[in-house]
Structures are given as structure tokens and as C-alpha cells.
Amino acid sequence: MWHTPGSGNLSGMTMTAEVPVGELVRRWRERRRRSQLDVSIAAHLSARHLSFIETGRARPSREMIERLCDELDVPLRERNALHLAAGFAPAYRERPLPDLGVARSAVETVLSGHEPNPALAVNVRWELLAANRSMQLFLGDIAPELLTPPVNVLRATLHPDGLAPRIRNFTQWRDHAVRRVRRQLERTAAEGLADLLAEIESYPAPAGTDDTVDTTANDLVVPMRIATDDGELSFHYALTVFGAARDVTLDEIAIETFFPADDATAAALRALGPDTETATP
Secondary structure, three states: EOOOOOOOOOOOOOOOOOOOHHHHHHHHHHOOOOOOHHHHHHHOOHHHHHHHHHHHOOOOOOOHHHHHHHHOOOOHHHHHHHHHHHHOOOEEEEOHHHHHHHHHHHHHHHHOOOOOEEEEEEEEHHHEEEEEEHOOOOOHOOOHHHHHHEEEEEHHHHOOOEEEEEHHHHHHHHHHHHHHHHHHHHHHHOOOHHHHHHHHHOOOOOOOOOOOOOOOOOOOOEEEEEEEEEEEEEEEEOOOOOOOOOOOHHHOEEEEEEEOOOOHHHHHHHHOOOOOOOOOO
């Protein structure tokens, strides 16, 4: 199942050329909690030169923008914003995932190869890009309006009309999701994440869910417990991203692979059948 969400505009933390490039550099430096001296040493320029860039007294070259972005771990979408603000063309292309050739094939291979366990691919805004057959079975039992493309996976999962009534440890799982989005927002400053964060924080716990939170658990071991016709299923997940991406779309893709957290869940998934295809349009 492939969806093609809108690619968005060049916005992010501030994706307009109206904000000076130096101001954008300063914002990313402060977001990373780095001093001018620290960044200048690491990026091989003087603190005076970096100060001049941030105050607009000097305009960085393309090479300098990339050096600073590398040091400040700026996402590719936001790097394009800095290039635009400095008067240059965007440095990185943004193509739909179906046009990414071997990258699309790699995603399909991971999703289909993970059967019978659920797996899906999302972008930085948590919009669904693709899902394998097992994940489609879980997503298919929610309100149709939540499945209108672009499907937001967090909304489909945590909304009262979504998967939420079947998540037995809803409060624990929502709190875990909130922490993930907060970290993601801090790292990427992606457009729309702040609104999505506020939305999922506002969702009430459905009646009948277990609100007991194990405060000793950490993000590595929080399970998702789902009530099904076959009994309660429990999952852990792993996250996969592409390294050294040179395309905005690829830079923002994450593949979530879910694993059974107990023998009963593993047996229930094996009973789903041998079909391992990942549907594509």
C-alpha cells in the first residue's frame, strides 16, 4: 500500500528567503545548544567570521553553508532553506518515493521481508508512505476518515476513532509517542510537528484501557499492547533510516518494523498466512 503525501513547501523551521541566512544559522546553532566558538572551531572558521555571518555582515558561500549544516546536523529540507536565504538555488532535490528507484525497492524489500510482522514507512510528518500486508490488517479496522490520504499514522493510531480503543496501555503508549515527537521536533524543526504534538497530547484515554504506567520502563522496552479477536497482542518496534541521504524525501523516511513481544503474539502473526506482498498502486 503506497500513499503519496504532499511533499510540502520549503518551510520547516523557516523555509522562506525573507529570513536572513545568518539568522537561520544562529537559530540552528542555538537549537543545538552550541556556542559560536565551539561551532567555529569544529567547522574550521574563526569565531569572528561566524559572528559576521550570523549578524549579516558576511554572506556564507555554498561550501560554508554545507560545513555549518554538517556540524549542526541540519536536515536536508532545512539546508535548502539556508541556501535559498543566501541567494542560492536549493542544493537537494525532493522526489516522490516511487521515483527513487533503488530506494523504493529497498523500502519494499524491508516491508515485505518483515512479514508476517507489521511494518510501515512514514515521512517526517508521520504521513504513511507504505505498509506491508500485516500492518494493513491493523490499520483497516479504524474510521474511514482517518484513512484518507495522506494518512497520519499517529492520528490513525491514537485518535479516539482510530486504533486507540484497542490499545490496552493507551496512556503509556501515547506518552511514549509524545516523547518521540518532541525529540523529533527538537532535532528537525519540521513544519506541522508542533501542531501534531499538541493534537496527540489532547487525545483522551479510551474507556477500558489500562492507565497504569510503569515508571521504570524506558523508551527501549515500552510495548504496544493491542486487543484483537485473537486476544491481546504485544509489540516492540525498531526504527530504520537511510544513511547519507542526498534527497529530501529519502532524508525524511523512517521505516518502523514491529516485533512480537511474546510467544502468543508471534503465534498469532504466523497464523495470518504466507502472503508477503507489499501492495503498490
